[in-house]
Every structure is written in structure tokens, then in C-alpha cells.
Amino acid sequence: TMALETQTMPQLELEAVIGFNGHVCAGLTVHPDREHLIYPLGCSVILKRIKDDKQEFLHGHTNNVSCVSVSKSGSYIASGQVTFMGFKAEVIIWDYAQRTIYAQLQLHKAKVEALAFSPNEKYLVSLGGQDDGSIVVWNIETKQAICGSLALAHSAGNCLTVQYSNTNDNVFVSAGSETLRVWELDVPNRKIRPTECQTGKLRRIVKCVQVREDDTFIFCGTTSGDILKINLKTGLLSDFGPVKDKFSMGVNVLRILKCGYLLVGSGSGTLTLCSGINFKTLKKVQLEKGVTSIAIRGEGQQFYVGTEAAQIYRFGYDDFKAELIYTSHNSAVKDVAICFGTSELFATCSGEDIRLWHIDKPKELLRITVPNMTCNSLDIMFDGHSIISAWNDGNIRVFAPESGRLMIIMPNAHRMGVTAIAGTRDCKRIVSGGGEGQVRIWEVEPNGHRLLETMKEHKATITCIKIKSDSKNCVTASADGACIIWDIVRFVSLQMVIANTMFRTVCYHPEEYQVITSGTDRKVVYWDVFDGTVIRELEGSQSGAINGMHISQDGRHFVTGGDDKLVKVWDYMEGVVTHVGIAHSGSITSIKVCSNNRTLLSTSADGAILRWRFPHPSSP
Template sequence: MNLVVWNIVDWRPICSSRIGNGRSGPGKCLAFVYEDYFVCGGKDFIQTWNLKEDKLFAATCNVGKLKRTFQCVAVDPDSDTAYFGTDSGDLVKVALLTGTARAPAVVSVSIKKSNKKSAINAGRFSGGINSLKLLDSSKILIGCGLGELSLVQQAPQKVVHGKNMPMTQVCESAQGNLEEKYSHKFGAAITSINFTPVLNQMLIATSGNELLNVNLLSFGVTKELSCCNGPLNSVAYPVSSHKVYSTAGNGGVRIWSYENIGQPLVKINPPHTNITATKVIIGKDGRFVVTGWSDGAVRFYTPETGNLVMEVRSACSGTGGVTSMALNRDYLIVGGSDGGVKLWSLGRTTVKLLTSVREHRGKVTYISLSPDNQFLVTAGEEGAALVWSLPGLTRINLLRGTASLISAFLHPNGVHGLIAGTDKELGYWDLTTGLEIRHLKAPVAGEVTCVELSPNGETIAVGTKQSVIRLIRYRDGANVGVGHVGCGSITAMAWSGDSNHLIVTTNYAIIVGWVIA
């Protein structure tokens, strides 16, 4: 692995060098001691680097039998010391010995103090040390892989002949030199720790995509920001408002507000481990948030509290879970991975299966209802869209595409049907005659991942794997707008009921909203 030094004024590389000793693993952490002097660590190595006349000069620390992966580093320039956190849960103190001809040396390997009757590894930090921050020369804030945040104080170092003597022969056993003052357990691994402008407060980031503020005096925790912690599969607006929206993904379902960015109003976690929320719809009357899951169930939650109201098990056929879903006041329509479609009747507190059909030869990728709720269209992975009448779920039309279909819509004018395929082709169909009346290629670059028609039927939004959104005028297929997300493939889009707002999600859990002028 190479180390490259850059000039950030003109983004020009100054010099580079290989790190490690040839037998060690990749680098994991780096911290500057001075402007031209820094330290780095990785798998089984610690090195200091000096930048002189656009050249790098390295000094390798003798770690001896210490087989560790050094994951994070914090530097105390005043005491000429660096502290490294390891994957095995101990803290390694290194004397940098700057200004001398000697290589850096390990001073101590420390863990928390524990009772003599405790297990041999009781003092190690659970899940390894992921992040460090020095509060002063003796107090250290440590973030662990299992979510524990610890404030520890070092025991005074033994002095020999009036000098602090660095170790020359490194022993592998760790000593209980750290006294734990405070600790707090979070629900996810701590990934980074940083200071805030406010005295005695720190910002903590976790692998659960949460940013938290910790008061070091009381160890009270305040949530600053929260994001989804996995790819997002679906997003939905309520019909009557654009100020709130809901997302579904690996971390469950969230309800968000534009007025409180970064803090979900309601958080619905997966009811079981290893299942994913695949679809979400907010009912037109606002009574329920209807969610489809990878275990094939549809669950109804209250939007105010996120409490479970109803659960429909085996709501779809196939083993791939709920792949598509549509909802009106009286019916729930669910598509599965084997091409099956089930029609459910909605009561006040009950759900009843009315009929089930399977005419698609591939996964049902999209279900859309007509504005008058008299018809619906289902799009299949095999390249066909089927138009059905309600409530009997009787097939009345076939709209055939040229490739696998992403979505299909019934236009508000009651006459047209629109289908969109993975080959960027848009097909306009006359539902009265069953004939295709127009066929055009969407003016987008890259692979198309999702397509949505605005509720007023005037604009088509096309999302791509290249993280770009194109707006296409329905009437003539002209490109009328473009939006760059720039962070992951577009996974889902939703229009607000007034067709003036568009919300977009990506596989990197990014949520972006646009106002359509």
C-alpha cells in the first residue's frame, strides 16, 4: 500500500512511498503531529514519517511480538506521545521521540482495570477500539466496536532515574493501567469522536448512521442527526401533503418531516432479524402506514406512534417477499416474486383475501391504480404489463414492452397507459383499442432503475444507476429538467399529490427532495 502526500491548494501530489515493512498489512489510521511530521499505523506496524524537501523519510516502531491491527490513533504533541487503538481491544502508547535519531518505541499496552477474579480478557474494550480522543494528558475518550463509549484515566507512569524510559523489548501481555471513570452503551458501533465548539461536549458518530452529542460532565446523550443505515427500497408521500414522507429499507421504516431534517418523526424497526422493508405506502385517509417486507408479510402501522395495527402474513406468493404494492380505501393489491398478484379486502381492523392470480412469468415489479380506482396495471419482469378491472381482478388488456419492465401507469386522462423498461424505452398505449400509439427512447444516459409518472400526468421522472434524475414531458417526450444526486444508484422516487415535489432515495441511504418549478 502506498502513502501519497498532496498539496491541497492545487490538488497536486507532492511525493509518495510504500508503507509498512513489506510483511505487514494495509494502513488503517494516520494523524499529524506537526505540519511536516505524522504517524500512521495498520496491521502489525507503526511508522512515523517526516516530510523534508518534498521527500518522505520513515522510522518504523519496533512492535516486537505485538500482533495487532492498529485501527485509530490520537496524538499528544506536548508529551511527544501517540496512542493507538487496536482490534483486540487494548490501548498502545508509543513514545515518538521526535528530534532524536531514535525510532519510536512502545511504552505500554493497556486495558481497563478489573477485579482479580475477573476473566483474563475482562479489561479489554468490547469489539476493539474504533476511535480515540485525548481530553488531556491523562484522560482519553474511547469508542468501541460494540457501542461502548468509555472515559478512562491513565495510571501514573513509573519513572526510572528521573526519566520516562520507553520499552525496548515489547511484551504482548496488556496491563490494567486504565481506570474507567464513565461509560455509556450505544446501540451500534462507534465510528468516530470529535470535539464541538461547546466546552465539555463531544460529537459521536455510530455505524447506525446516528450523530449524537455527549455531555462529558453528566454523560447525557442528545441525538443530533439520524439517517437510514442501509439501502432504501421505497419512498412515499401522503396524498394530501408534501411536508412529510416515509422511507423503507434495510433498517426498517421511517417517517420524516421537511421541517425537522435529520430527525425521523417515527421509527419502525424490522419486527424480526434479517428481514427488510421493501415497500411503503401512506394511506389516502392517513390512518395507516402500509409496509411490505422481504418475509412476504404486509404490516399496518399507525403514522403517529408506529404501533403495529394489523399484519397480513403470506400477503404475496413466491419466496422473494413483497415486490410491489398498491392501496386504496377498500383494497390492497400485492405482487410477488413468482408473478402472482393477490387482492385483499380492507376492513376496519381485518384483511380478507378476495382473489389471487398468476399471469406474469416473472417478478411483479410495479402496481399502479387508476385515479378512479376502477382499474389497475401490473408490470412484470418478463416484459408485459397487464390491465385489470376491480373488484373482480379481471384481465382486460395486455401492454407489451421490448425488455423487462420497471413500471407501468394508467394515465389520469383514462385513455392512455404508459410502460417503462430497462432498455430506456417508453411505450404509450391506447387502452380503448389495445394498440401502442407512441414509442420513444428516454433521453437519459446509463442504466434506468426507476420511473414515476406525476399524479397530474404531465411529467415523467426517470432515475438511473448513475445517480441522475431526468424529467421528461409526457406530451412530447422532451427533456425538461435534470437533477444530480451524485451518491449511489437511484432506488426509488415518489411524487407529491400536487405534482410539485419529488423525493428520491439511493442505495447509499441518501434522501434528496426537489421542488418542481
């Protein structure tokens, strides 16, 4: 139903994405044209032009992209995905020049683990994940499978990677847990025949494989932190090392440079240049979190490195210095707040981080980190002078947006963590909600703060707080199925609405005589502020809760996002969807329309921040 509902609907235009999945091994590559970085994020493959950061998106997968490979000439990109147990996991071959789907290949179950193109682009080899365990060779011209085989002769261990020969379309290598095989493809008989490589007494789990350009040796990176060098012709172990200083937390990724040196990325975040003969370290740099991708540009004078912290670094071979060129969140984004009036800056929170971004050139301007804590919600005060934030340790923290300096800390604000927060328009008060269901009003003074009142009517976590423009009333939504409108001058409840749902979000219409709510029952409900009656009820989503909602400043439209991963733009008066945005691969966690009505921001559980063109700009 979702597919039918969304295909006919006008689509939102995606302008930019902040996000990079640093957990996909070797997911980041440089296209042979040397002009584009290619990497996965959620269901999409992103092509990012190096000179000006312009992004293009390859949409076609129905679930997270798990591996990406680019053919030698760059004519094709192949990407594989994960899916649910028992379902087919698709491989898509993309025509790079046209930016279109060339072929959709379906044989593997549950997950595609790895992909490799043959050197003359005749064949593609695909490896299924551990629930599938098969290797398939595809003919690219006919788009058909030639043959397949189980990756392992017996069920011990599992296969993790495949790599093609550089000179022969009929030879490729597979490796994994205590397995290392050289395969020969026999096209006339439609068979692949493996030869086991002999590693003597060494028992290793191989994570990554690189074949030397002249096809003499195979280099294998292991989880034990050493590298095996195997003769490709004989399948015999030629050398291994380093014997003493092994790579901490294993070798995640390897690249062989033209000069014969190796670039090695480790699980502990070191990038090392080492000799291909005795594996001696020549140069070494420490990066944040495990290295998962090394992408060489051209002859190797420049290369890019991706890490589990969802960051991309650029290196020059000569100076071997890391330049951080791209950052993004590597866990679920909980909330987004936009600086009122300017629409140039916005803030997001995810895990222990609050980050401030520039909206036009989605670039991280500031990062505030509170180690080992989680930020649940944030707001930028109306005057733009402070960021207020709600944390799981029960504290409210107020930061300066220019420097990130901690200005105020309100300890023990809520017993079961602070879960929602909002600031009044006069910037004198903060309203907070907690995991225990209490709503508290705080006065912010030049040299401190004081608690004015605690209001206890909700029975469960407060999920959303919105304050009226006159700073005299507010509305709170809770997982207990109630929304309450409060007088925050006299500290009394004025109105309560109850529904059979866990409310996730609530908004005042700009004229402030109605609020709209949504939550786990997938309904969008308009309520009258004064008497609490239901004015209208809409079916907000076909599947899953609605987690985020926001109304445009002119009150004509509102936007929703939730577990169905769709961004929807609604006409407020008509109560119908006017546009749909399809690009998120995780549940949408929060959504905001900028005050100039030109831009829409949505964030998701996979760490992505998406910027869309809002389809209904305000009339001047």
C-alpha cells in the same frame, strides 16, 4: 456522454439530504468555527450548520467519499474517494470560505484510505488503499506532490491510517496491520524516511492513531480492543491497556481531550471516557451499532459521535449523556410513499425499518421495525389512517402512522415474498404482488381482512402496482416483460403489453387513458390503456435501468431515476428532459413528486433521501 448531456441541462436545486455515511472512519468532524458539522454522504461532502441544520454541499467527487480531513485553522477541507480498480482515486482540497475546489490531486489508485494536514497547513499527507499502498506528501501552496513512498517496506499487512504531528510540519505517523511508523519529511531532498516503532512482543492491527498535543506520545487503538501508548521521540512502547476489560470488537476511533483523558469508540457501540495513564474506564455509554466517528467541538465541552447505524449523537462532557440528533437509513431505501393531499409527511422503507418523516424539516417522526425481515414496498392509504407494507416473509402488514402500532397482519399473502403493494382510493381494498408473479386483491374490513381473488398471468416478480382513481382498474408491471391492466371488480385482465425488458415501474397519466412504463431497457414507453398500442418511446437513460417514475398531479411533467444516479424531470407532451439533478451516489431506487408540485423526493441504494425543489410548480 452523460457528462455532456447533463452539463448543458438546467440543474435541479437540491434542498435537503437525509443521510450520513456512518461507515467512513472519522468521517464526521466539527469545523474549527464550531458552527458546522462536516461529513460525507455518497459523492458529496455535507456542511451542516449546527444552529439551524441548514445544509450546504461540496460536489466534485465522481464516486463515494472514503475519508475527510479538516485543516487546523479550518481554511481547507480535504476529501478522498474510491474508484474502480486500475483507475485513479482523487483527493480534493476544498477552500472552506469560498466552498469551492482549491486543488484536485491524482496519484492514488482505487481508493484514498486516509488524509492528514500538517499543523501549519503547509502539507497534506495522503494514504492509498490496500491496492495502492503508497503514502504521498503534497505541497498545498503549489498543489504538487513533493514525494511519496510505499507505506510498508514489505507487502505484509496493509496501512490503514495517517496522523500528523501537532507541532512539526515534517513529522507524521502511519499505522495499520502490524505496522507503526514515524516518518520524517526531508523537503530539500524530496524524501520521507520512516522509523519503525518497537512494540516488543505485541502484534497488533492499529485502526486509529492520535498524537498528544505536545507531541510526547502516540496513542493507537487496535482491533484487539486495547490501546498502545508509544513515545514519539524514541518510538518505544511506553504502556498499553486495558489488560482486563478490553474494548469489545476493537477500538474504531480515539480522541484525546485537553485534560489528558481519552474518548474511545468501539466496534460494539460503546463510547468510553478513560484515563490516559492506566486506561481505566471513567464513564461509558452504549449506542446503536459500532462507533466510527468522534468529533470534538471547541475545547471538548461538547462532542458529536457518529455510528454505523447512520446516526449522530451529541454529548456534553459533564453529563456524558447521549442525545440522538440525527438519524438516517444505513442501507438501501426500497420505496418512498407520500401522504396524499398534505404533502407534509412521507414514509420510506429500508431493510427491517419503515420510517415516517416530516418533509419541511427532514426529521424522523416514527420508526417501525420488524426484526430480521425486509420491507420491499409500502403505500400510505388515501385517508392517511394506515401504512400498508409488503415484506419478504410473505406477509402484508398494516400499521397506524401515529403510533406505529401493527393493526393488521395478512400472513402467507405470497409464497415468494410480497414485492409490491397499493391501496385503492376508497381505502377498502389492497392489491398486492409477489415474487412468484401472482396479483392478489384483499378486502380490508374493520376487524380483519379477506382474500377476494388471485390473478395468475405474470410469470415473474411483480415490481410495481398502480390503481386507477375510480378503484375499478389497476396496472401491474413485472420482471417477466409484461404489463397487465386488470379489472379488479370482475377480476379479469383487460389488456397486456409485452416488451423485451424487465419492467420496474409503471404510472397512470392523471387522465388515465395512457400509462407510461420503464425498466431495464432504459426506455420510457407511453401505452394506450384501451388497445395496448405503443404511442411513444423515449431513450430514458444513457446507462442502466430506470427504477423509479412518477407523474405530477397536473399530468404535465414526469420524473425518472435509476442506475445512472440522475434525477430527470420530463415534459410529458414534448417527451424531453427539462431539468437534471446530480447528487446521488447510489442507484436511485424510487422517486415521487409531492401533490403540491413544489417538492420532489428521490431515494437511493446508499440509504440517502434527497429533497429537490420541483421546477414546475402548478399554476394556482
